[in-house]
Amino acid sequence: MSFAGKRIWITGASSGIGAALAEAFAAAGARLVLSGRRREALGAVAARVQPDAAVLPFEATDWAALPGVVAQAGAIDMLVNNAGISQRSLAVDTRPEVYRTIVETDLLAPIWLTQLMLPGMAARRSGHIVGISSVAGRLGTVLRTGYCAAKHGLIGYLDALRAEVEQAYGIGVTTVLPGSVRTQVAANALLADGSARGESDPNIEAGMAPSACAQRILAGIAAGEREIIVAEGAEAFAAGLRFSDPERLFDMLAKEGARLAAEREKGGRPEPADIGRTLAD
Numbered sequence: 443m444s445f446a447g448k449r450i451w452i453t454g455a456s457s458g459i460g461a462a463l464a465e466a467f468a469a470a471g472a473r474l475v476l477s478g479r480r481r482e483a484l485g486a487v488a489a490r491v492q493p494d495a496a497v498l499p500f501e502a503t504d505w506a507a508l509p510g511v512v513a514q515a516g517a518i519d520m521l522v523n524n525a526g527i528s529q530r531s532l533a534v535d536t537r538p539e540v541y542r543t544i545v546e547t548d549l550l551a552p553i554w555l556t557q558l559m560l561p562g563m564a565a566r567r568s569g570h571i572v573g574i575s576s577v578a579g580r581l582g583t584v585l586r587t588g589y590c591a592a593k594h595g596l597i598g599y600l601d602a603l604r605a606e607v608e609q610a611y612g613i614g615v616t617t618v619l620p621g622s623v624r625t626q627v628a629a630n631a632l633l634a635d636g637s638a639r640g641e642s643d644p645n646i647e648a649g650m651a652p653s654a655c656a657q658r659i660l661a662g663i664a665a666g667e668r669e670i671i672v673a674e675g676a677e678a679f680a681a682g683l684r685f686s687d688p689e690r691l692f693d694m695l696a697k698e699g700a701r702l703a704a705e706r707e708k709g710g711r712p713e714p715a716d717i718g719r720t721l722a723d
């Protein structure tokens with residue numbers, strides 16, 4: 443698939459993977475619509491990668507506003523559902539509102555946006571839906587019960603959607619499962635009380651560069667891959683283990699859960715460990 447001349451709408455384009463995708467798609471000749479909540483940050487990305495890109499800020503969970511936002515976006519060849527928020531808290535401590543925010547942002551918002559695009563794409567017999575899930579959407583890892591629930595759900599939605607629209611309407615559906623990528627994801631992640639963590643963590647700091655992640659995503663979409671795993675080392679190994687030897691994976695992760703619980707019992711903040719032990723946003 444060529445991206446030249448395609449109109450591509452990227453959510454979460456003000457930061458991290460979304461901003462890197464904007465740069466990569468612009469270089470490949472796409473015409474961009476950039477979304478996120480922060481108009482200024484979106485404008486800065488547009489100024490850098492494609493000054494005449496459309497900037498369309500919106501809050502992903504403002505359900506009432508979404509139909510108007512979709513109308514403003516106009517005809518779109520590819521929707522990239524990338525906006526998301528992570529978590530760093532043990533289930534035993536986490537307030538219900540945290541689950542609501544994460545599931546609404548990471549699962550219901552991409553579903554609803556996709557639903558609003560589908561009738562037009564089906565009528566035109568063309569279009570492409572991309573969803574940025576995570577390695578944490580394949581395996582359930584510590585400190586991320588809400589995030590894993592949402593990201594697993596997104597994989598389920600996209601796989602089921604593909605079955606319904608790929609051959610029937612010629613609509614492509616691509617699911618992306620990144621491992622750790624060096625972005626603001628850990629700093630923006632929610633703690634047990636719903637506040638932002640405010641600082642990065644060792645997994646993310648040791649992660650892949652966003653530009654490398656974006657290049658891999660574009661190459662995968664261009665090659666027609668339906669599921670793109672963008673992970674290396676322990677994270678790629680663990681993603682494979684989820685199917686090849688789940689019992690071994692559950693044991694590894696439960697050991698890490700026991701370490702975190704012991705930290706909690708001592709009154710400390712349960713801190714993510716080194717890369718490969720907590721496994722992926």
Ligand SMILES: NC(=O)c1ccc[n+]([C@@H]2O[C@H](COP(=O)([O-])OP(=O)(O)OC[C@H]3O[C@@H](n4cnc5c(N)ncnc54)[C@H](OP(=O)(O)O)[C@@H]3O)[C@@H](O)[C@H]2O)c1
Nearest residue numbers: 454456457458459478479480502525526622623625626723
């Ligand atoms: N980095 C990783 O290691 C990693 C690994 C696997 C998957 N992912 C996934 O990759 C995606 C991008 O994350 P990132 O790593 O680039 O993190 P990031 O730097 O924190 O960027 C998150 C983006 O999502 C947008 N966003 C968050 N909440 C929103 C809301 N309620 N409404 C509208 N936009 C919202 C933010 O825009 P505003 O702040 O302007 O609203 C921002 O552009 C997420 O879905 C994340 O779960 C990341």
